[in-house]
Amino acid sequence: MFTIGAPDSSRARKMMLLGSGELGKEVVIEAQRLGVETIAVDRYPGAPAMQVAHRHYVIDMLDRAALRELIERERPDWIVPEIEAIATEELVELEREGYRVIPTATASRLTMDREGIRRLAAETLGLPTAAYRFADSLDELKRAVAEIGLPCVIKPIMSSSGKGQSVCRTEDDIEACWRTAMEGGRAKKTRVIVEQFIRFDSEITLLTVRSVSGTTFCEPIGHIQKDGDYIESWQPHPMSPAQLEEARRIARTITDALGGYGLFGVELFLAPDRVYFSEVSPRPHDTGMVTMVSQDLSEFALHVRAILGLPIPGVRLLRPGASHTLKAWEESRDFAIGGIAAALELPDTQVRVFGKPETKVGRRMAVALSAADTVDEARERAKEAASRLRVNYGKA
Ligand SMILES: Nc1ncnc2c1ncn2[C@@H]1O[C@H](COP(=O)(O)OP(=O)(O)OP(=O)(O)O)[C@@H](O)[C@H]1O
Ligand SMILES: NCC(=O)N[C@@H]1O[C@H](COP(=O)([O-])[O-])[C@@H](O)[C@H]1O
Numbered sequence: 001m002f003t004i005g006a007p008d009s010s011r012a013r014k015m016m017l018l019g020s021g022e023l024g025k026e027v028v029i030e031a032q033r034l035g036v037e038t039i040a041v042d043r044y045p046g047a048p049a050m051q052v053a054h055r056h057y058v059i060d061m062l063d064r065a066a067l068r069e070l071i072e073r074e075r076p077d078w079i080v081p082e083i084e085a086i087a088t089e090e091l092v093e094l095e096r097e098g099y100r101v102i103p104t105a106t107a108s109r110l111t112m113d114r115e116g117i118r119r120l121a122a123e124t125l126g127l128p129t130a131a132y133r134f135a136d137s138l139d140e141l142k143r144a145v146a147e148i149g150l151p152c153v154i155k156p157i158m159s160s161s162g163k164g165q166s167v168c169r170t171e172d173d174i175e176a177c178w179r180t181a182m183e184g185g186r187a188k189k190t191r192v193i194v195e196q197f198i199r200f201d202s203e204i205t206l207l208t209v210r211s212v213s214g215t216t217f218c219e220p221i222g223h224i225q226k227d228g229d230y231i232e233s234w235q236p237h238p239m240s241p242a243q244l245e246e247a248r249r250i251a252r253t254i255t256d257a258l259g260g261y262g263l264f265g266v267e268l269f270l271a272p273d274r275v276y277f278s279e280v281s282p283r284p285h286d287t288g289m290v291t292m293v294s295q296d297l298s299e300f301a302l303h304v305r306a307i308l309g310l311p312i313p314g315v316r317l318l319r320p321g322a323s324h325t326l327k328a329w330e331e332s333r334d335f336a337i338g339g340i341a342a343a344l345e346l347p348d349t350q351v352r353v354f355g356k357p358e359t360k361v362g363r364r365m366a367v368a369l370s371a372a373d374t375v376d377e378a379r380e381r382a383k384e385a386a387s388r389l390r391v392n393y394g395k396a
């Protein structure tokens, strides 16, 4: 039977988030709604989830010893990875010693690294993916590009939100792509993946929850990415019955292989002839922030329920919804987000300001969320709301 004591008491149940960005912040809020004691961890102070958690720590999560020391000190009931920059080998050890890693330490390790998840999906499970090669040096990259063909996409094996990713269109681009990957990866690794460029009609995230109630799918979320990072998303995304069935088959196959309890964001490309598996996050997905206005249970509430071993009898889409991001385009610690009142003049619209302490070029700072009677209307509203938001920078 699931019971929970008061936070900070001897019968408290503790959740530790490894990564404390905007997604973790919402996970912490949902966990606290069920009485969980929350601990937020990240590489810098003032991270969004730290601002709402009971306690927080600043450590280098890629440092195995530092990670172990903190986990042994806090002894959390659930360790919840939130970002793609964690020493997951250590999580595998800790899980062996009895700690619970969400969804599992192996799932976290495999998805932290594009090679692990791609080989599992394509080679072990036989799922359709873009053709790919790996390379450890510029020379190997040149050979890999020749084999895959142009255009192709080059990414560091450990990165997210498009960091270090670029499209290689001609042979002359290869060196620049290599440099971009070396500078943009989250971990100091030199390995890259080269992927065939897929000309898809649209791309989706299929949020898939594994819980005591079995596997539950949310309605598909369509999205648009720029430079490898998401700009807008909407739910539901129109799909043919055959496409939806194939998308769910792929999502079930990959999430069953990863195992454990939690929510997963399965990224798929929809091409005229085929649905391609791209990658999967074993945690809430940025494009899934739309569920905060479109569903009865957001992706964050679903993740927490699944983690705690609580039932999920169903997920209801309440209304079509959309999200549109606000990004910063300068580096600053002296800034303020404006236009919130103007954005909130729009009907059925909400804003989430993440509270990140510093802006960086391309950094996501806030998101506008709108609901409406149709997806098109919701997208228009969210876009308009985001365009009314601004990052105002202080004098340099
Ligand atoms: N092989 C490909 N062909 C065509 N487009 C691609 C390919 N790989 C990636 N993209 C585009 O770049 C986007 C980001 O790629 P990917 O999801 O691999 O990066 P990421 O850094 O893991 O991003 P995130 O952390 O936001 O999921 C995709 O959503 C898609 O729009
Ligand atoms: N696509 C993955 C993603 O959106 N992850 C989210 O971004 C944060 C990092 O933001 P930052 O780079 O601005 O610190 C992560 O902590 C997570 O919440």
Ligand SMILES: [Mg+2]
Residues within 6 Å of the ligand: 267, 279
């Ligand atoms: Mg992605």
